[in-house]
Amino acid sequence: MEIDAIKKKVLEDVDPETRRKKKKEMRIQRLIVTLQFLGIAAVVILIFYILMGISTVDGNSMYPTLHDKDIVIYNRRCKEYKAGDIVAIARPSGEDYVKRVVAVAGDTVNIQDGKVYVNGEEVRYDGEIGTTEKKSSKITYPLRVGDKEVFVLGDNREVSRDSREIGTVKVSDIEGKIEWYMGRP
CATH class of the missing domain: 2.10.109.10 (Umud Fragment, subunit A)
Structure with missing residues (x-):
């Protein structure tokens, strides 16, 4: 690891403002992933409802x-x-x-x-x-x-x-x- 990366990591661990920003970025990332998943699920459901069907x-x-x-x-x-x-x-x-x-x-x-x-x-x-x-x-x-x-x-x-x-x-x-x-x- 480079010295700058080490400094940044230490700063993130101890600085409350940096830690808050990191948590906010993580929440936004989780929200994006959740919305993408729900979007894909909706498309799959629509495909099976409109175009395809399943039977046994x-x-x-x-x-x-x-x-x-x-x-x-x-x-x-x-x-x-x-x-x-x-x-x-x-x-x-x-x-x-x-x-x-x-x-x-x-x-x-x-x-x-x-x-x-x-x-x-x-x-x-x-x-x-x-x-x-x-x-x-x-x-x-x-x-x-x-x-x-x-x-x-x-x-x-x-x-x-x-x-x-x-x-x-x-x-x-x-x-x-x-x-x-x-x-x-």
Whole structure:
């Protein structure tokens, strides 16, 4: 340490005025750091409130793509969905579903011999397991997907509660498109 630095340190320790100035500078520095932290927290909260959302997968309907209790982050700004997208859906019952879009407005869906056909062509997705059977007598096939609606299925077809039971889903009920997911430890 240089002699001037030593003198300054000693002066700070014994001079009350210098000590007061130092304490004031420390309080100001703590206030600045606190305000920066609160600002960053506010921005993160706004991003998740306006742009992104978080949901949890409940059950094994999307297995093996997603597992029970996986945390998913979805994009709230996405309003146009295509076949293959995985979406978070808010159901009127208050439940949230995470499912895969299989057909969009104007498509015709048919379920036959354990397979799904959209516009006459069989569709399959990576991760899809089990056979796809009709689940409700209230839904008749071939089914035409209405305007501003989608037809969704879980990847684990034999245990999924999806459009085969609840019918098509309104696009307005979709919370967003899944952009990222994280498995629980």
